[in-house]
Amino acid sequence: MRAEYVEAVLDVVELIPAGHVLSYGDIAALLERGGPRQVGAVMSTHGSAVPWWRVVRAAGQPPLCHEATALVHYREESTRLHGETRGQHPSWRVDMxxxxWNPGNDDLDRIDAVAARLHAAEGPPSDPAGAMSEPRDGLGA
Known part of the structure; x- marks a missing residue:
């Protein structure tokens, strides 16, 4: 994994406010590089220095094997959850x-600056058809 990509992913994660989350795929889309697996690889090896619990799977499940610790953070930050969080086999997820997080214009400017640094370091994407062709105004539901 290139250092520039790792840095870009971690920079975006640091922008996610308390009580909010993004999926692995959301981060890849914002950076217009990689995909959920690449973001997950970054988070699994380098994510401990950032609020890792704010990056979840697309359906709202927390990072594998970190459910209990993530739940503590979600409760501290009043992150909205679905399902039962008690019992031997809790069944819960983040209410996506x-x-x-739907970044505002100032946050999108920051994210665009991170993405621009990444793009400059890596060059054009290897699959131009996968790049976002329309301007974005935040993330969908």
Whole structure:
């Protein structure tokens, strides 16, 4: 994994406010590079220095094997959850409709600056068809 990509992913994660989350795929889309697996690889090896619990799987499940610790953070930050969080086999996830971060214009400017640094370091994407062709105004639900 290139150092520039690692840095860009971690920079975006640091921007996610308390009580909000992004999916691995959301971060890849914002950077217009990689995909959920690449973002997951960065988070699994380098994510301990950033609020890792704010990056979840697309359906709202927390990072594998870190559910209990993530739940503590979600409760501290009042992150909206679905399901039962008690019992021997808890069945819960982050409420993506309520908790997904929709960056405002200032945050999108910061993210665009991170992405621009990454793009300059890496050059054009290897699959131009996969790049976002329309301007974005935040993330979908």
């Amino acid at each position: 409709a309520a908790a997904r």
